[in-house]
Amino acid sequence: MKVLSGLIFFLAISLLPAAGDPLPSWNDTASKASIVAFVEKVSDPQSPDYVPQELRIATFDNDGTLWSEKPLYFQALYAFDRLQEKAKADPGILTSDVLKAAAAGDMKGAMAGGDKGLIDIVNVSHSGLTVEDFETDVKTWLTTATHPTSGRIYADMIYQPMVELLAYLRDRGFSTYIVSGGGVHFIRAISQEAYNVPPQQVVGSEGATNYSLVDGKPTLMKEGGLQFLDDKAGKPVGIDRHIGRRPIFVAGNSDGDLQMLEWATAGEGPRLGLFVHHTDAKREFAYDRDSSVGRLSDGLDAAGGKGWLLVDMAKDWAVIWPGKQ
Amino acid sequence: MKVLSGLIFFLAISLLPAAGDPLPSWNDTASKASIVAFVEKVSDPQSPDYVPQELRIATFDNDGTLWSEKPLYFQALYAFDRLQEKAKADPGILTSDVLKAAAAGDMKGAMAGGDKGLIDIVNVSHSGLTVEDFETDVKTWLTTATHPTSGRIYADMIYQPMVELLAYLRDRGFSTYIVSGGGVHFIRAISQEAYNVPPQQVVGSEGATNYSLVDGKPTLMKEGGLQFLDDKAGKPVGIDRHIGRRPIFVAGNSDGDLQMLEWATAGEGPRLGLFVHHTDAKREFAYDRDSSVGRLSDGLDAAGGKGWLLVDMAKDWAVIWPGKQ
Structure with missing residues (x-):
């Protein structure tokens, strides 16, 4: 019974609602309220909007959505x-x-x-x-290595509010995936430590990889040559290939994510699509329609009609990066 | 406390060793003993060969490994x-x-x-x-539809012993993946019902898929044109792209699986590679070196030296397919 007692304790803790705010780095704005309302209703078995756990798939773009992307990816x-x-x-x-x-x-x-x-x-x-x-x-x-303008280590330029959002979704039974135009191997190098996302939940662009015996040792070599570009219309394709299910929660920040949001939110039942809108020139970078990196223009035009959430970094986020700002 | 009591009961049941044999359709031969010994030692936290749960990845070929493939895939x-x-x-x-x-x-x-x-x-x-x-x-x-020689519904030609093996591995904390030369969409059509393997755990060959708006509706169309062949040297590449971790348990039946076994079993720590050997002309089909479908020749030559298990269908399996034989 000792083992069971320990398990009961663990279960009791993990079944209780989180003691505090699951999103402490988000200001108490309408954006936060919309996210929490959505997550709670789809994960509550008593709710008419309940979604079975295996269908609670969330996909996140990486550059500009989970970490910074300026002056360049x-x-x-x-x-x-x-x-x-x-x-x-x-x-x-x-x-x-x-x-x-x-x-x-x-x-x-x-x-x-x-x-x-x-x-x-x-x-x-x-x-x-x-x-x-x-x-x-x-x-x-x-x-x-350090970033040219912030002076931060690159790994410290992940967005603390989004790290909390990923954890909150997982706590409510979601599977969280990264779906990035960046290379799958590049993101996996840090996805577990930075976001608690394991390698099998990273979808990205793919260069050629070659398997062969090198001095008798099975070896996977990166050979260059783009084989799959996980961007724009490639994102729904990448999600279909890799996950095989249409996400119900989807987050991006640029026109490269437009088709992913469009496809995911057109599915039946409750859906939430959001764009992280880079509005904070003081703490991070402010850009949208005229940026060569992370341009958000068609997405901005579409968001209102589609009911997508525009997360205003300056207003909605109490902090941007982890630790001392 | 009512909820917790229910959970305790559930936990108590699921934590106990399975009341019966987890592999009832396997005869009590050396093959079964090897598999059970491997699975138990890597999943037992007290064992020197313990492997953390997130690294307990198992990959299975499909045609000829999880279901029949004769006279043709x-x-x-x-x-x-x-x-x-x-x-x-x-x-x-x-x-x-x-x-x-x-x-x-x-x-x-x-x-x-x-x-x-x-x-x-x-x-x-x-x-x-x-x-x-x-x-x-x-x-x-x-x-x-029914199979030309067995007269069975195709879905009833899955191998009952392998279905049990998949369930046993999952029960011991493994993530079970299908890694097939067949098309990813074809296998996903039945993977959950047949094997309890969800779509995101199916890796397969990939044709071109095109995302576009059709009459305003986001649509993924199959366009033909092979973009990725998940066979032979493609299997380690497909596993790397999709899972990003090297499996520790790997099952195939043909030379198309040779590189997958070679790569997986060359990793550090305990590994098990096996070939299902089609030896049972009476109950299924008998073929290996001279078959155009599912040829097993280089794999047979390599198995001994590599310590791979040859599962002899005639001797090791009490039944082949589910239900009445």
């Missing part, structure tokens, strides 16, 4: 650093002006090629190493 | 039926001898194109409908 900044290192050993890999600019740390020149240029930079810099070595290297970089 | 037989139907409306889709043979139900002619021919048949027959409609149609077919 962190994966691109990582790619610049890696490209610079690789080019020292073999300058011949810099076969375009965009690649040369990236290796020189010239952000404007590197971005002149648009998304296609960024994909080239990622392909060249992220190839020729094993998946394990890549993830180890990314993790080291994210937890030691 | 069920998905191919489904594709023949669908192709025949589609060709009635539009004979112009039959652009090759292989496609013509498939639509005529000429199995030999349809197989003359090898795996490439089968992929063509699948591509042409599985396109131009939504993912939902496809899965509904597959489910109807699998639960009503």
Whole structure:
């Protein structure tokens, strides 16, 4: 009975409503109230809007939704650093002006090629190493390198209110997934520690990976070459391939997430779609329609008619990042 | 306290060792003993071979491992039926001898194109409908159409001993995944009902899927065109993309599963790899090295040296399929 007593205690604790506010970093605004009302009604077996646990799927974009993305996606900044290192050993890999600019740390020149240029930079810099070595290297970089404007370690630029939202959803029986335009291996390097999201719940863009025996040892090598772009119309496709169920809770911050919100919230039954709106120039960055990174324009136009929530970072969030601001 | 009392009862029941044998359809042979010994030691916190629950990942091939695959993969037989139907409306889709043979139900002619021919048949027959409609149609077919030699409903040709093995693994804290060369949507149509494996735990080959608004309604259409082949060296790649962790328990039946077993069992710590060996001409089918479907040759050669288990269907399994044999 000793084991059972311990379990009862554990159960009693975990079954009680959380002692405090599950979202302490959210201000008590209408946004917070909408989120809490939705989560409670779909997870309450007595509610007419109850949704069975296996269908309580939540998907979150990453860049600009779970962590910062300015002045540029962190994966691109990582790619610049890696490209610079690789080019020292073999300058011949810099076969375009965009690649040369990236290796020189010239952000404007590197971005002149648009998304296609960024994909080239990622392909060249992220190839020729094993998946394990890549993830180890990314993790080291994210937890030691510092961001050019905030001076923070990159891993400390996750959004504390969203970390709390993920935990709150899981506490209410949701499965929480990241669905990112960024690379699946890049995000997995930090998803467990940063967000408590395990590797099998990360959906992302996919470069070519090659399996072979290297000196007799089974090895998965990253080879570069984009095989799946998990962005825009690719997001519903990625979710279908990976999860096979339509999410009922979905969060993004840019037009790259528009189709994901559109698809998820068009399903039957209760649905919640939200955009994190970057309104806080003082504490983070303020941008939407005119930004080359994380542009939110069609999404802003659609949100009202679709009933999507616009989370106003300046008004709705008491803090942005973890720890001392 | 009423709720807690109920929970205690539930917990007490689920924490007790299963009252009976967890693998009643397995004969008491060395194979069963090896499997049970492995599962118990990795799930027992007191064992030196204990593996934390989040790393207890098990992956299973489907065709020939979880259900029958002779005279041909069920998905191919489904594709023949669908192709025949589609060709009635539009004979112009039959652009090759292989496609013509498939639509005529000429199995030999349809197989003359090898795996490439089968992929063509699948591509042409599985396109131009939504993912939902496809899965509904597959489910109807699998639960009503009958197999050419056994006369059974296809869904009744799952292997009862493997269904028990999946349940036993889950009971011991494993996450059970299907990792199949077959299409992910085809398997998901039946995976929950047949194996208790939810859609997000099915990894398979992937055709092109296109997201768009059709009459204003967000729609995922199957378009044909193979984008990812989850077979041979593709299986470790598919597992890495989808799960992001190396399995510790892995089951297959053919050379298409060789790399999955090789990769999984080369990891550190306790690992179990097994091949289901089709030895039972009387109750099912007997084949290995010389079969065009589910050929097991390199795998047979490698098994001894690698310490992989060969499950002998004739000797190790008390029954093959569910219900009356």
